[in-house]
Amino acid sequence: MKPSEAARKQVLQSFALEHRDHLLRLEALERELEQGGWEGDRLAEARRALHGLKGTARLLNFGLVEELAHRGETLLLRFDQLPQSERRADWVRALRDALEDSVAAALQGKRSASAERTYRQLGDWIEAEEEDELPRSFEGESEGDRQRQVVRVQVQQLESLIRASGRIGTQPFALQAGLRQLRAQAGPLQSSLIRRLERLAGEMAHSTQELREEARQLLLVPARDLLGGMSSQARDLAQSLGKSVDFILEGGETLVELPLLQALLDPLNHLLSNALHHGLELPEERVRQGKPERGTVCLRVVRLGEQLVVQIRDDGGGLNREVLMERARALGVDPELPSEELVFVDGLSSQSVVGRGAGRGVGMGAVRSRVVELGGSIRWSPGQGSTWELSFSSGAWGIQILTVRCGGREFALPTRAVVRLRYLALEEVLRGPEGFYLVEAGERRPITPLSRLLNLKEREAGTPDRLRVVELGLPDGRSRLVQVEDWLDHLSVTLQAMQGGGWPDGLLEGVYVSPGGEVSMVLRPEFLVQEQEHRPGPSLTTSPATPPLILLVDDSQTTRQMTAALLQSGGYETVEAADGTEALSVLSARKVALVVSDVQMPLLDGLGLLQRIREREEWSEIPVILLTSLAAPEEQKRGLELGADAYLLKQTFDHRRLMDAIQRLL
């Protein structure tokens, strides 16, 4: 059992954040060295950061990052023996840059030539024995990847392949469900055969998901390939209008599905043309206003989780609310509509929107329609000039969803917004007049039943022992705890945008046909996070069996998340602590069935924690597994002597060994 693709993505996102903390330690050392000195503490912190980074990179199979961190550790260990002391800051800087490049490349499944170069240079500096081959940059890289052959394939054929694999993708699930029903009515002999068929159907489901993901990768091209030409287009058009412009493309390397990029060219050209015609002022006017003579139009392409965001902004005159309202009145449109809506009203001519004979809103209704057709959304936001932001989920090409039950019905949530699933005992939550609350980090967080957000009838099922809660989080930091009756499955589906119904705008991310052949809805997390509740009264869920609670103790968030995802996929509930002291607090508050702990941690290390657990009577029987990179036999002996039930090495980490050990101990 491996963590799901979504869980791995989440782990990678955490790693992307966590590695920055480690690099900050190196930067601090670098600053000190630049100022002519360094302290032992700073050096130790930097070494510790490199060690942490090495361990996490190893878990993620980022070989080059791991080896770079290892060589960095060696470099710092021999710091005072190294020649050319004046170059120490340069070495640390080179190491930091290389780590940053190698992590960025590994996260995108690429290699970084600059990081590989530094890896070799570091080898020279620390006089390491040169290896024949560079370490792998990322999981899955092989010699074959490096010498990939190229074939020409029609984009249309690829699209057909993706859609076909999407259709096949749901069939094994339906097959599995049918076999399950059949097994319920079958005798013991047939049951065994049916169980094997079910397993086969499960494997087929997994393979088709992989097939679709692979096919989708084939369609990805760097945004620059198609949007790069907009730069000269902008310059030429500006020149013809007597204006000067700097066109900046940010995120040109972002990989985007080719058909989507092609379809976006028209709307983006429209927005660019609007910005140049109506947004940017003439040079003399800009100078008069104290602005640089040359205007700027910036096109930014970025992926935020499963979302692609394309932003175009200019530093021109922006929109004039008064003129917008005046024109809306003339058209018989409610002038009190927010500007964000008025800008899309058909017929708001350019001349009427902004003073000086320029304006916005020309054809913006059409641009919005096109964007919506492509399964996206567009919004305008004011600022110094104007900013248009187009967002697309990867829905048309396959989106990861979590299906949940609510009000007896099935709904889906995009996993990009699922921060975690929480299985809360009633002792962990508070019950107020309007429902349940969770107190966390001193904050009182309401738990809102999804049925109340959707105004569905709640099912009467007695008082639950535990609540199934989905924690939703948005890129802007907003979040919400949403209670469901059950979480059902994790799927990859092909979505279609749904327009024209009488339901609220923004409720649906899209729709798909479920494995059972029904129309199913994917709810938009942004809507759920901001929607008001529709009915008071606590929601009641059924009482499920309690899975064992496993405490994960590690100072690396990435390691914790990765292990948690693995254990959750095996049916365990997990709780996390960043060091030994935090673990002791958790042990006091929760009924923990087993502890998996790192050894090297700040404040109270794993051995100290183990000692405290064995000393206290009520905890003394809790199994403890040490999962560490300390491989020396004497260290293993010490851990086992202190009462560890198993000692697993991160260097040879194998998820099956961990699962086996847990099953054995529980």
Next chain:
Amino acid sequence: MFDPEEILDRRTRELAAPVVAGQELRPPSHILVSTGQGRFAIPIGELQGATRQKITPVPLSPPSWLGITHYMESFWPVRWLGVPEGELEEGLTAPYFVLFLRGRKLGLAVERHLGLIALGDEHGREDGPLAQGLEYLRVAWTLSDGTLVLEVQS
């Protein structure tokens, strides 16, 4: 030669009840349906198809909207042509008879279909909107039995 339009027209006719007596001589032009609000005749030419469909209700929708259905490889929002009396059940509804409007990506649910009818344009036009939210459906004229003959505005 395969002609999808012809097949769709034929399917629409087959799904409807037999042609109303007395109308056999002229080709049918309208489909007759009934809702809680009465009987309606809708031009067949405005329909992409008509069939019984399961519909998935969408939360937070007004009562006039039934939900979404999957028809001819596409997802369609479905609303009532006339809201039936009584409260709708939660969950996936029983199949409803749905008219799929050509060019409008909209399904109109009715309680019953009554058959096909051949109508000319000999009656005076009333040209009033059918109901709020259904402005594109206009009452062209009323038959002597109270059936409202509708036309679809482009």
